[in-house]
Amino acid sequence: DAKTTQPNSMESNEEEPVHLPCNHSTISGTDYIHWYRQLPSQGPEYVIHGLTSNVNNRMASLAIAEDRKSSTLILHRATLRDAAVYYCILRPNSGGSNYKLTFGKGTLLTVNP
Amino acid sequence: GAVVSQHPSWVICKSGTSVKIECRSLDFQATTMFWYRQFPKQSLMLMATSNEGSKATYEQGVEKDKFLINHASLTLSTLTVTSAHPEDSSFYICSARGSNARRSPLHFGNGTRLTVT
Numbered sequence A: 001d002a003k004t005t006q007p008n009s010m011e012s013n014e015e016e017p018v019h020l021p022c023n024h025s026t027i028s029g030t031d032y033i034h035w036y037r038q039l040p041s042q043g044p045e046y047v048i049h050g051l052t053s054n055v056n057n058r059m060a061s062l063a064i065a066e067d068r069k070s071s072t073l074i075l076h077r078a079t080l081r082d083a084a085v086y087y088c089i090l091r092p093n094s095g096g097s098n099y100k101l102t103f104g105k106g107t108l109l110t111v112n113p
Numbered sequence B: 001g002a003v004v005s006q007h008p009s010w011v012i013c014k015s016g017t018s019v020k021i022e023c024r025s026l027d028f029q030a031t032t033m034f035w036y037r038q039f040p041k042q043s044l045m046l047m048a049t050s051n052e053g054s055k056a057t058y059e060q061g062v063e064k065d066k067f068l069i070n071h072a073s074l075t076l077s078t079l080t081v082t083s084a085h086p087e088d089s090s091f092y093i094c095s096a097r098g099s100n101a102r103r104s105p106l107h108f109g110n111g112t113r114l115t116v117t
Helices: none
Strands: A009-013 A018-023 A032-038 A045-050 A061-064 A070-075 A084-091 A107-112 B004-007 B010-013 B019-025 B032-038 B045-051 B067-073 B076-081 B090-097 B112-116
Touching: A009 A018, A018 A084, A018 A107, A032 A061, A045 A061, A045 A070, A070 A084, B004 B090, B010 B019, B019 B032, B019 B090, B019 B112, B032 B067, B032 B076, B045 B067, B076 B090
Parallel strands: A009 A107, B010 B112
Antiparallel strands: A018 A070, A032 A045, A032 A084, A061 A070, A084 A107, B004 B019, B019 B076, B032 B045, B032 B090, B067 B076, B090 B112
């Protein structure tokens, strides 16, 4: 499976934007880029995903580089509830409904009040 | 949004006993369910994949006779940790996906904290 590289940790201030980077230089042409986050003592939560174009939803925006070798998750205004581990995961296009998500170490985001 | 319910949220058991964890999809039919394990300060490790009505597929290194998975219906999968030992103490998380795999992300339960004494 193609791997992703994320910083171990990042810090932000409340109500400021946060840009969480992810490198995936070995991404294949049809891999989807998924982002999940895990709050303390909870299961992961889906955030956003994309293939080639930038994506927006109510939680965040996903900016995908033109060569698809990197992406950035953007939280427009961080809140204390956004403090979590953020995982950038490549979802292989093969495998049909059985595609598996392999979690890396993610980025621990700390939000300061 | 889609909801996955996991029960119990925590359990303490004695060494040598078995523990069953349930994972239910509340408002969609989960054709595929996944079971993960997470040790403190580590990432999630996939244990097995199960499809409704068929045998689970286990990841390398996961003992299928120790971690019994049953996916008897489109809304319920169970993980039974048999003859639990202290090293099985961990955070177990299930996830589920609907039939439209290309468009549906994984939905996760809130996990079960297992402590084996």
